[in-house]
Amino acid sequence: MDILENIKKQIKDNPILLYMKGSPDIPQCGFSKSVVDALITCNIPFSFVDVLHPDIRADLRHYANWPTFPQLWVKGELIGGHDIVIDLFSKGELQPLLKTASDSLTTH
Amino acid sequence: MTPMYHKLTDLLTQAFHPTYLHIVNESHLHQKPGHDTHFKIIIVSLIFKEIPEIQRHRMVYSTIGDCMDSIHAVSLKLLTPNEWRDHETLSFKSPSCQHQQSTDNKQPL
Numbered sequence: 001m002d003i004l005e006n007i008k009k010q011i012k013d014n015p016i017l018l019y020m021k022g023s024p025d026i027p028q029c030g031f032s033k034s035v036v037d038a039l040i041t042c043n044i045p046f047s048f049v050d051v052l053h054p055d056i057r058a059d060l061r062h063y064a065n066w067p068t069f070p071q072l073w074v075k076g077e078l079i080g081g082h083d084i085v086i087d088l089f090s091k092g093e094l095q096p097l098l099k100t101a102s103d104s105l106t107t108h
Numbered sequence: 109m110t111p112m113y114h115k116l117t118d119l120l121t122q123a124f125h126p127t128y129l130h131i132v133n134e135s136h137l138h139q140k141p142g143h144d145t146h147f148k149i150i151i152v153s154l155i156f157k158e159i160p161e162i163q164r165h166r167m168v169y170s171t172i173g174d175c176m177d178s179i180h181a182v183s184l185k186l187l188t189p190n191e192w193r194d195h196e197t198l199s200f201k202s203p204s205c206q207h208q209q210s211t212d213n214k215q216p217l
């Protein structure tokens with residue numbers, strides 16, 4: 001499967017998906033770490049893909065029409081990068097958003 | 109001020125006619141003295157009125173498109189004048205890099 005097809009499948013198959021540098025336990029970038037901390041604080045399971053290994057940044061950047069990482073995708077839609085996710089989190093809007101996505105998964 | 113600072117200022121001023129534009133070069137915080145790699149940009153503009161935040165970000169990324177090839181990270185705070193007024197406690201701290209020796213110095217983004 002080529003990289004682009006794989007990206008599409010990842011986004012389709014994972015209702016809450018974080019593309020990040022590194023992994024949640026060993027983030028490779030302060031922006032990724034900050035978003036992971038917010039997601040974990042929301043206490044709702046999420047999937048992640050390390051964009052560095054393999055390096056899928058160019059393809060994902062193009063597909064998402066979004067030049068930076070991390071990227072949070074919820075139910076197939078790009079929510080945003082670090083600034084937007086942290087803004088939602090600080091306004092108390094991130095947890096409900098994630099919960100809706102999580103609930104939709106369990107009802108299927 | 110660096111060439112990149114001026115380029116960003118020109119592009120963003122032309123595109124958004126900002127009420128307020130603040131570009132902070134934070135590259136020195138990331139152990140890359142002399143490089144224009146990390147920026148924090150605050151734009152207050154009427155153009156953002158009734159535009160969702162993700163779309164605002166896309167507008168800025170599109171405006172500074174070429175610059176993104178050499179910028180490693182940019183934090184954006186994009187507000188309308190009314191939002192700015194309501195945003196009294198504007199806390200806007202960029203996260204620090206992690207493990208930058210192993211990854212960040214190799215490629216932008």
